[in-house]
Amino acid sequence: MKExxxxxxxxxxxxxxxxxxxxxxxxxxxxxxxxxxxxxxxxLPGKKISVKNFxxxxxxxxxxxxxxxxxxxxxxxxxxxxxxxxxxxxxxRDGYHADTRLLSSAKKSLEKxxxxxxxxxxxxxxxxxxxxxxxxxxxxxxxxxxxxxxxKAEFERAAAVFNEIIIDDWFFTVxxxxxxxxxxxxxxxxxxxxxxxxxxxxxxxxxxAKKINKKVKLILKLPQWFGNYINNGYDIEKLxxxxxxxxxxxxxxxxxxxxxxPVHGSLLINxxxxxxxxxxxxxWFDPYMCTKETYCEQAYQSLLGGAKELILFSAGxxxxxxxxxxxxxxxxxxxxxxxxxxxxxxxxxxxxRDPSAYDNEHFEQYLLSAGIPAYMRPPGKISEKIVVITAQxxxxxxxxxxxxxxxxxxxEIIITAQAALSAGRQFKIKKxxxxxxxxxxKYSGREEEPQGGLYITYDMQGLKNYVLANNxxxxxxxxxxxxxxxxxxxxxxxxxxxxxxxxxxxxxxxRVIFRLKGFTEALRSIFKGYANVNLYNKxxxxxxxxx
Numbered sequence: 275m276k277e278x279x280x281x282x283x284x285x286x287x288x289x290x291x292x293x294x295x296x297x298x299x300x301x302x303x304x305x306x307x308x309x310x311x312x313x314x315x316x317x318l319p320g321k322k323i324s325v326k327n328f329x330x331x332x333x334x335x336x337x338x339x340x341x342x343x344x345x346x347x348x349x350x351x352x353x354x355x356x357x358x359x360x361x362x363x364x365x366x367r368d369g370y371h372a373d374t375r376l377l378s379s380a381k382k383s384l385e386k387x388x389x390x391x392x393x394x395x396x397x398x399x400x401x402x403x404x405x406x407x408x409x410x411x412x413x414x415x416x417x418x419x420x421x422x423x424x425x426k427a428e429f430e431r432a433a434a435v436f437n438e439i440i441i442d443d444w445f446f447t448v449x450x451x452x453x454x455x456x457x458x459x460x461x462x463x464x465x466x467x468x469x470x471x472x473x474x475x476x477x478x479x480x481x482x483a484k485k486i487n488k489k490v491k492l493i494l495k496l497p498q499w500f501g502n503y504i505n506n507g508y509d510i511e512k513l514x515x516x517x518x519x520x521x522x523x524x525x526x527x528x529x530x531x532x533x534x535x536p537v538h539g540s541l542l543i544n545x546x547x548x549x550x551x552x553x554x555x556x557x558w559f560d561p562y563m564c565t566k567e568t569y570c571e572q573a574y575q576s577l578l579g580g581a582k583e584l585i586l587f588s589a590g591x592x593x594x595x596x597x598x599x600x601x602x603x604x605x606x607x608x609x610x611x612x613x614x615x616x617x618x619x620x621x622x623x624x625x626x627r628d629p630s631a632y633d634n635e636h637f638e639q640y641l642l643s644a645g646i647p648a649y650m651r652p653p654g655k656i657s658e659k660i661v662v663i664t665a666q667x668x669x670x671x672x673x674x675x676x677x678x679x680x681x682x683x684x685x686e687i688i689i690t691a692q693a694a695l696s697a698g699r700q701f702k703i704k705k706x707x708x709x710x711x712x713x714x715x716k717y718s719g720r721e722e723e724p725q726g727g728l729y730i731t732y733d734m735q736g737l738k739n740y741v742l743a744n745n746x747x748x749x750x751x752x753x754x755x756x757x758x759x760x761x762x763x764x765x766x767x768x769x770x771x772x773x774x775x776x777x778x779x780x781x782x783x784x785r786v787i788f789r790l791k792g793f794t795e796a797l798r799s800i801f802k803g804y805a806n807v808n809l810y811n812k813x814x815x816x817x818x819x820x821x
Contacts, residue, residue, distance in 0.1 A: 301369035301399040305412035318355045325612040331360035338590040339372040343380040355605045360390040367396040393436030400424040406451035415449040416470040426478040433483035443497040446506040467507035491518035514550035521556040527563040529821035537642035543579025548651035556583035566603040567817040574816040577615035621649040622805045631666035644794040645811030660686040660804040674698040691764040702735040717792040726786040
């Protein structure tokens with residue numbers, strides 16, 4: 275195996291809470307950052323919040339259960355002002371099993387005080403093959419019979435105590451051990467890993483848990499990195515029908531250090547709701563890499579996306595002195611968030627995305643950041659008059675058919691240049707031999723100079739141009755096909771990077787072009803007749819952010 279870099283090894287470690295003495299965790303690599311033991315329980319300031327459209331839940335890791343379970347009611351008083359309605363007690367994480375008697379007694383104490391109580395499992399380190407993972411990760415091998423046996427036993431144990439169990443989003447696989455490579459055979463990595471996770475879900479989680487407890491409901495929490503789902507074993511279209519519910523990971527965190535912009539949470543929830551209607555009611559986020567504003571924005575975006583339950587991860591870290599101010603800000607703004615959640619139906623611009631698509635550009639979130647109330651959904655019957663097509667809308671071989679069907683339905687279409695290349699002979703688009711550096715973007719007689727390296731890759735001809743790069747290359751152009759108006763987005767790319775929390779370089783995505791006011795104004799104008807762009811542009815984020 276290729277030796278992992280220091281940056282990769284330190285991915286979770288870099289999120290550790292600053293302390294000279296940490297409480298004990300379990301197996302390495304860890305799946306949760308280190309933090310010290312809480313010894314005093316100061317309450318958040320303010321009176322109890324009163325909200326109508328959502329509620330908060332508090333998540334206790336297995337280590338939190340171990341350390342705070344014996345005095346859990348005293349611990350819960352810290353968060354009294356958040357009016358927490360539900361508590362999750364984790365039975366297992368990273369090789370550590372929370373004591374069953376302690377889980378039962380904590381559950382009983384909480385229920386006596388009126389809290390709803392559910393269980394949780396983080397399926398890490400069931401196998402001893404983490405050294406074979408593609409990158410440093412606590413997630414396991416699902417070709418390992420011994421690991422599957424442990425997985426089954428843990429869900430049987432959890433189901434004996436709880437009527438609902440949520441699965442943390444470490445339920446994926448990046449294992450390349452000899453057993454996995456041999457079993458994979460001629461299958462693609464995506465096919466093989468998806469089948470592994472699907473089989474593990476059916477045979478070693480759902481079936482054994484429901485055999486022990488017929489009433490038990492199993493909730494699958496999905497991570498924020500939807501662009502990598504299929505690559506790491508999450509075939510959402512096949513997994514969603516198996517589980518009783520889906521929880522969306524809306525951890526956008528610091529937009530200057532991650533690929534995710536503040537609007538990412540609402541985008542993800544709406545996407546998962548379109549794939550699993552009626553099953554996505556909760557969102558889950560944490561305080562890592564967050565200021566008060568970025569932490570609370572995660573709650574706001576979760577509610578804009580339609581979440582009814584906000585799961586706060588995790589009790590042990592939220593109660594730390596440096597993190598409590600974030601929870602205090604959350605409490606102080608919650609009633610405002612509650613009122614703004616009524617705008618959850620504002621998203622009316624469908625961006626078609628194949629659930630098995632793989633990419634890390636996150637183009638869709640830039641539309642929202644530009645003030646366009648877009649939402650992702652799989653291809654299918656569309657009620658809206660306008661639709662956006664990208665290279666991720668379907669496989670390249672299906673783009674032409676998809677495009678033709680939308681023309682036939684007289685939809686207004688926005689299509690990226692990369693997708694338009696596969697849409698048939700409708701467009702004269704050619705890839706430039708050498709990308710051209712963009713010195714200026716011109717729209718409606720105004721010119722803007724991009725702050726950062728920006729390069730145009732394609733040239734387009736035979737179109738009506740609305741936005742030009744270097745006064746020569748179309749960036750936004752238009753043509754009429756039959757009764758349909760078609761807008762082509764020829765987005766320049768950047769070679770710029772942002773630095774992650776480990777100082778690793780990450781692609782800057784479309785940040786450079788979407789920071790230009792003239793460009794975003796031109797883009798918004800396309801959608802104004804089809805969506806409430808002006809209102810959404812005002813409420814798209816609760817706070818002002820720099821990204």
